[in-house]
Amino acid sequence: MSLRSNLASALLLLAALTVLTGLGYPLLLTAVAQLAFPHQAGGSLLMDASGRVRGSELIGQSFTSPRYFHPRPSAAGEGGYDPLASGGSNLAPTNQRWLTLVAQRTAQYRQENALSPGQAVPADAVTASGSGLDPDISLENALLQVPRVARARGVPQARLRNLVLQHARGRQLWILGEPRVNVVELNSALDRLGG
Incomplete structure (x- = not known):
């Protein structure tokens, strides 16, 4: 029971961190760069x-x-x-x-x-x-x-x-x-x- 509970928690944490650091953080940085430095952010x-x-x-x-x-x-x-x-x-x-x-x-x-x-x-x-x-x-x-x-x-x-x-x-x-x-x-x- 404990192993199953820990595995579910670990998978949930993995999914949350993947969304946060793999999608949320890059999107936030891209938005800030586009607003603050549009010329540089565009290459x-x-x-x-x-x-x-x-x-x-x-x-x-x-x-x-x-x-x-x-x-x-x-x-x-x-x-x-x-x-x-x-x-x-x-x-x-x-x-x-x-x-x-x-x-x-x-x-x-x-x-x-x-x-x-x-x-x-x-x-x-x-x-x-x-x-x-x-x-x-x-x-x-x-x-x-x-x-x-x-x-x-x-x-x-x-x-x-x-x-x-x-x-x-x-x-x-x-x-x-x-x-x-x-x-x-x-x-x-x-x-x-x-x-």
């Missing part, structure tokens, strides 16, 4: 002028045309920028394959942006982030790309430099990280600018 989606989704401000995308600012390299998935395969390359800084890859990316970056052989290349221009999906590049990286994008679009460099500075974000909490620019947002603004 931080970026829309173009016609209302089409261009992407998310939280996930990097591949831009390869000279008409756009290029993001940092991605190691997520076969072709990179795959949100279902988020992750880094896991190659150590002393790994010969990694060193070769960084050297190739550095040469390509210098060539694309018409930099001199001795000019410094920002680290985020040639190395992937830990997730492989970082949507931001350093302000330095964005400003080095201004002449290339200006040439490709036929837009004055000063106008593009101002656009980059308008989209620049400072350090988090005034001390963490470096000034940065969200590439997806910047390229969306660039399309609205024209050229």
Whole structure:
């Protein structure tokens, strides 16, 4: 009798906790998030002028045309920028394959942006982030790309430099990280600018 009573109580408690923690709590959090932070709860989606989704401000995308600012390299998935395969390359800084890859990316970056052989290349221009999906590049990286994008679009460099500075974000909490620019947002603004 005691075993049957305990089993019934345990099953009742299991059902109640399943409903409470498996349905009630997630629904409550979703409702609060939708009310308090609708943009973030909806995926931080970026829309173009016609209302089409261009992407998310939280996930990097591949831009390869000279008409756009290029993001940092991605190691997520076969072709990179795959949100279902988020992750880094896991190659150590002393790994010969990694060193070769960084050297190739550095040469390509210098060539694309018409930099001199001795000019410094920002680290985020040639190395992937830990997730492989970082949507931001350093302000330095964005400003080095201004002449290339200006040439490709036929837009004055000063106008593009101002656009980059308008989209620049400072350090988090005034001390963490470096000034940065969200590439997806910047390229969306660039399309609205024209050229």
